[in-house]
Amino acid sequence: MKKIIMICASVFLLGIVFTVVFSVVPIFWMNEEMMLWGIRAGFVLMGMSAVILIIILSLERVKDIKKLKNDIEEKDLRP
Numbered sequence: 001m002k003k004i005i006m007i008c009a010s011v012f013l014l015g016i017v018f019t020v021v022f023s024v025v026p027i028f029w030m031n032e033e034m035m036l037w038g039i040r041a042g043f044v045l046m047g048m049s050a051v052i053l054i055i056i057l058s059l060e061r062v063k064d065i066k067k068l069k070n071d072i073e074e075k076d077l078r079p
Contacts, residue, residue: 001060004056005053008052008053008056009049009053011045011049012045012046012049012050012053014045015041015042015043015044015045015047015049016042016046017042018039019038019039019042019043019046020042022034022035022037023035023038023039
């Protein structure tokens, strides 16, 4: 799980770098087509990795809650 989270976080950061680089560099070259391609690629990378991260982290959270409920006795949960 940790490797997948690290890979998704790296892809998310790569998407941010793509977006920043391809939106700043074409200003000097005046190439709008490359700028649009880079921004789209960056947003796609960020979107895909964010969705995967949210799904993985929520599944991990559900698994931890189930484990916690099994470990703690019911009499300890009542006030």
